[in-house]
Amino acid sequence: MDDADAAIFKAYDIRGIYPVQINAEFAYLLGRAFVQFLNCKNVAVGRDMRLSSEALFESLCNGIIDSGADVIDLGLCSTDMLYFAVEKYGYDSGIMVTASHNSKEWNGFKLTREHAIPIGDNNGLMQIREIIAKKGFDGSNKKGGVLKKDVMDEFAKFCIDFVDVSKIKPLKVVMDASNGMAGIIAPMVFSHTKIKIVPMYFELDGSFPNHQSNPLIEENRWGIMQRVLKENADLGIAWDGDADRCFFIDDAGRFVPGDFITGLLARETLKKLPGAKIFYDLRASRFVKDIIEKNSGIPRMCRVGHAFFKQYMREENAEFAGEVSGHYYYHSGNLFADNGMIPALQMLQLISEEGRKLSEILKETDNYHISGEINLAVKDKDATLGKIESYHKDAKNIYHIDGLSVEYHDWWFNLRKSNTEQLIRLNLEADTEEKMLGMKEILLKEIKEADS
Numbered sequence: 001m002d003d004a005d006a007a008i009f010k011a012y013d014i015r016g017i018y019p020v021q022i023n024a025e026f027a028y029l030l031g032r033a034f035v036q037f038l039n040c041k042n043v044a045v046g047r048d049m050r051l052s053s054e055a056l057f058e059s060l061c062n063g064i065i066d067s068g069a070d071v072i073d074l075g076l077c078s079t080d081m082l083y084f085a086v087e088k089y090g091y092d093s094g095i096m097v098t099a100s101h102n103s104k105e106w107n108g109f110k111l112t113r114e115h116a117i118p119i120g121d122n123n124g125l126m127q128i129r130e131i132i133a134k135k136g137f138d139g140s141n142k143k144g145g146v147l148k149k150d151v152m153d154e155f156a157k158f159c160i161d162f163v164d165v166s167k168i169k170p171l172k173v174v175m176d177a178s179n180g181m182a183g184i185i186a187p188m189v190f191s192h193t194k195i196k197i198v199p200m201y202f203e204l205d206g207s208f209p210n211h212q213s214n215p216l217i218e219e220n221r222w223g224i225m226q227r228v229l230k231e232n233a234d235l236g237i238a239w240d241g242d243a244d245r246c247f248f249i250d251d252a253g254r255f256v257p258g259d260f261i262t263g264l265l266a267r268e269t270l271k272k273l274p275g276a277k278i279f280y281d282l283r284a285s286r287f288v289k290d291i292i293e294k295n296s297g298i299p300r301m302c303r304v305g306h307a308f309f310k311q312y313m314r315e316e317n318a319e320f321a322g323e324v325s326g327h328y329y330y331h332s333g334n335l336f337a338d339n340g341m342i343p344a345l346q347m348l349q350l351i352s353e354e355g356r357k358l359s360e361i362l363k364e365t366d367n368y369h370i371s372g373e374i375n376l377a378v379k380d381k382d383a384t385l386g387k388i389e390s391y392h393k394d395a396k397n398i399y400h401i402d403g404l405s406v407e408y409h410d411w412w413f414n415l416r417k418s419n420t421e422q423l424i425r426l427n428l429e430a431d432t433e434e435k436m437l438g439m440k441e442i443l444l445k446e447i448k449e450a451d452s
Contacts, residue, residue, distance in 0.1 A: 008108070009129050011419050012120045012307045015099050015108030018052040022107055024059040026132075030095075030109060031063020033131035036138055037124060038113060040092035042070040044085050044149075046077035047097035048181050048242050049204040052107045057097050060109070065144040067137070073148045076204070078181040078243035083116040083337040084158060085151045090114075101214035101240040104207050116337045120307040156188045158333070159341040168345075169352040170194040171234040174249070176224040178213035179205040182239035182340070189341045195348060198231050200224060213241035216325065221247065221255055229253040235351065235358060237344050245326035246340045248347060250358040257372070259284035260365050262322025263291040265346055269320040270295040279313055279321035279329070282401055282414055283427040287368045288322075303402035304416065310336045324373070324427075369436040371428040376444075378451040381417040381424055387450035388415060388443075411439050415447075 005026075008016035014030070016022040034043065043064050047053040061071045069092075074085055079096045086094040093113050099106035111119040111128075119125055131137070173195050177183035183202035190197060200223065201210045211220045215238040228236040228249050236249030248256040259280065266278045266288065277298040280288040292299040302312050302321065309321050309329050313336040321329040328343040329336055351358055378384045385404045392398070392406045399405040403416035403424075411430035418425060426443065430436035 006129065009121065009125055012118065012305055013100075013108055013110045014125070015102065015106060017105050018056070018107045022056070024055055027056040027059035027097075027109075028063040028066075029132045029135065030128070031060045031065075032067045032137045033063075033128045034093070034095065034111065035064055035067035035069045036131055037128050038093050040069055040113075042072055042092050042144075044072040044074055044082060044089075044091045044094040045097070046074040046079070046082040046085075046094070048078075048206075049076060049179070050097075050099065050107050050206040050241075051104065053097045053206065056107060056109075060095065060097065061146065065146070068142050068144055070144040071146045073146055074151060075148065076181065076184065077151070078185055078340065079110055080244040080337065080339045080341070081151060081155045081185070082110075083112065083339075084155050084334075085149065086112055086114070086116045087335050087337070088151070088154065088158070089149070096242065098242040100242050100244075101212070101216070103212050115335050118307045118310055120305075122307070152185070152188055155185075156192065159189050159339065159345060160192045161333070162330070162342045163345045163349045165192055167352055168193045168195065168348045170196060171348060171351065172196045172198065172231060173348070174198040174200060174224055174227045174231055174233045174236040175202075176200040176215070176221075176227075176236070176238040177202045177243075178211060178215070178220070178239065178241065179203060179208055180213045180239060180241035180243055182243040185243055185341065186239070189345070193345075193348065198227065198233060200227060208241075213239075215240065215247040218255075221249070225249050225253045225255065235347065237347075239340055240326070243340045244338050246328075246344050247326050248358070250362060252359040254359070256358070256362065257285070257370060258322060258324040258326045259288050259370070260362060261343065261347070262324075262328070263288045263365075264350060264361070265322060265328065265343060266292050266297060266320060267295050268346055268350055270297045273319055276319035277316050279309055279316075279318050281309075281323045281325075282399070282405055283324045283373065283416075284322075285365070285368045285370050285429055286412070287365050301399075301401060306338055309338075367431060369430050369433045371426070371436060371440050374426040374440075374444075375418075375423050376426060376447055377422060378424055378447070379422070380451065381422070384424060384447060384450045385415055385417070388446060391446055391450075411435055413439070413443060
């Protein structure tokens, strides 16, 4: 396998340009290597609506079958639906054909073993890569078969069971599926509620004719923000392409950062389970830690990435977790996997029970001023982080959970290295807007100086 091929193996999944980096031949080899690595008897396989997903799915399944394992064909589904199926029906493993939020030229694969435990670069992905590179596949005396399995109804019921539907009022909600998998899943899930859906881009279309399926990019959420205002809606909800992440727009048409959502959902969790452990990512606002502690919970900071969250949640038996990126993880009934529909249902119940607009509920975050993630190109990532740490050696606390985290009494920042690009990522928060903007300006100058 040459360097270009090796580059498609990321920290948490396989992802690349189709058909240059990822194609039918690679998908077949992946199917064979996956079965050989896990020695599994069956593999649940799902796919999203990308233009290349059907062709990759067929080749992947042929590789699995030729290695003697059975394919459980879930058809078109979301990534969280795949996780659900692997656990619910006790399958040995699972593969989702998707490139999540990437643009239409991309595709890829998310891999899990039993109980929907993710396979990343620290627990098998590199070994699978080596098997593919050597093409040293074991012979199989038999071929596997294919069983089609429709899990849509069961998945919808599973999500609904996380809330009390009777408490959800007939709210008006704008929903943007970005022509992704939420377009067929959201109607099924929310048909169990009394809400009025204003749909945006529910038609499955892997060419993404309206906007890229990544609501973290402002231009991709501009439409739903405007639509919430135009419709005088109570809430806006958007999903990424494979619908395992969800994002919220309040009634004032403002995007709500994922850490604020994590804090609100953590409080809901602690109402039912006081004393529970809650994980949050190290980029998150102090609001999350504060709200967990105020509600008798145990806060736990985690490095960025779904594989780490799932691992640490299992190790500490945590109940809930959230990332700034819109991933939300659940223990009870979901085995620490992420889900894109449950948080949406929980927010609907929260707003209904509070009897207040989301914009009013969010006023408790007014004293938390976050910068958002800032990507900075540098020549030497390690050297830059080292110099920045030396500039702040007198800080209150310094952590190295993921990159460099530095805390002062009234502000903090984190610098992380990109896994795939020559970038470092800056997140910063302060007690006042003035302090945040001032320290951001200083840090940007320090980073430029450190990289010169």
